[in-house]
Amino acid sequence: MKNFENGISASLRRHLLAGAAAAAALLVFSAGTASAAANCIKGDRKAPYTIGWANIYSVPTWMKQTEGTITAEVEELKKAGLVKDLMITDAQGNAQTQIQHIQSMIDANVDAIVVIAGSSNALDRVISDACDKGIAVVNFDSLVNTDKVTAKINTDSNEWGATAAKWMVSQLGGKGKIIIMNGPAGISVSDDRRKGAQPVLDANPGLQVITETNTEYNVAPAQEAMTSLLFANPEIDGVLSLGGALSAGSVLAFERQGRDQVPTTGENARQFLELWKEKGLKGWATMQPNWLGALSVYTAVQALEGKDVPAFVKVPLPVIDDSTIGSYLARADKFPADGYIYSDYDKALFDKLLAAK
Secondary structure (H helix, E strand, O other), X not given: OOOHHHHHHHHHHHHHOOOHHHHHHHHHHHHHHHHHHOOOOOOOOOOOEEEEEEEOOOOOHHHHHHHHHHHHHHHHHHHOOOEEEEEEEEOOOOHHHHHHHHHHHHHOOOOEEEEOOOOOOOOHHHHHHHHHOOOEEEEEOOOOOOXXXXXXXXXXXXXXXXXXXXXXXXXXXXXXXXXXXXXXXXXXXXXXXXXXXXXXXXXXXXXXXXXXXXXXXXXXXXXXXXXXXXXXXXXXXXXXXXXXXXHHHHHHHHHHOOOOOOOEEEEOEHHHHHHHHHXXXXXXXXXXXXXXXXXXXXXXXXXXXXXXXXXXXXXXXXXXXXXXXXXXXXXXXHOOOOOEOOOOOOHHHHHHHHXXX
């Protein structure tokens, strides 16, 4: 991709020779550029760019894999002469620390900041400040409330929760006792999945939520949490798990306590999918692609290059069931044992997603 500023100069020289008609065309082009620049980007920003990756925490394997797609995309963009440096921070789960890290990126005048928000509202001010300073801001996965960003990228978390709940209703015939497993409270992707499930639960009062829990997205704490719930609840008909590692932890807890497995929802966590197949589980899952991170970097650079990018990029949710689980497990050896089996991605897919309206 050619540098946007250089493209302007060459275009301007040609059009100055072409007269009034070409000048009008240049005005139209400039109007389109202003529209893109209105989404935070301003000032004299030229490739190669410095990108900031403000990570909320790096411990969960999902986050490590996501960071891997970010660093891989940056390497490709470096080869194209579009990126110079990648600044990475880790807030270790603390939203206030993440705010400080983003402020440091603003002070360093990076060209773009890519962020998963540790809080849907606490980051609003610092994210708005970055936008006001002309820095491209791309927010994915866990989203902030403010719209003062270049783009937000995500699957539909409400749809995620609703579809999982509908599957559970179907499996149990609308009647039974279930446990809900959520990710950390205050993380928008977790909260939104739970909100999405609620209307379905309200419409099916025969499905009784006997308890629910919030844990980090790791197998060990999820297994510990479910073990405690199993001791307290002798009758459980289903587990509405709203995260992949949570589901694996649940299955392992049932196994350790000698309890029969029950219908369980989840994500594309390799361990959950393998346990599902191994134990003949009645399961349903979807995928929050790790390559949302790579797509966010690509989107930021496209915007910096003057391309008009959507304010919100919706990534479709796949369905993993008995008919499709085999295709995921066939690629399992390409991913960590405690990782997520995500789908392939490339520039063509990214361009298609950015072109969707």
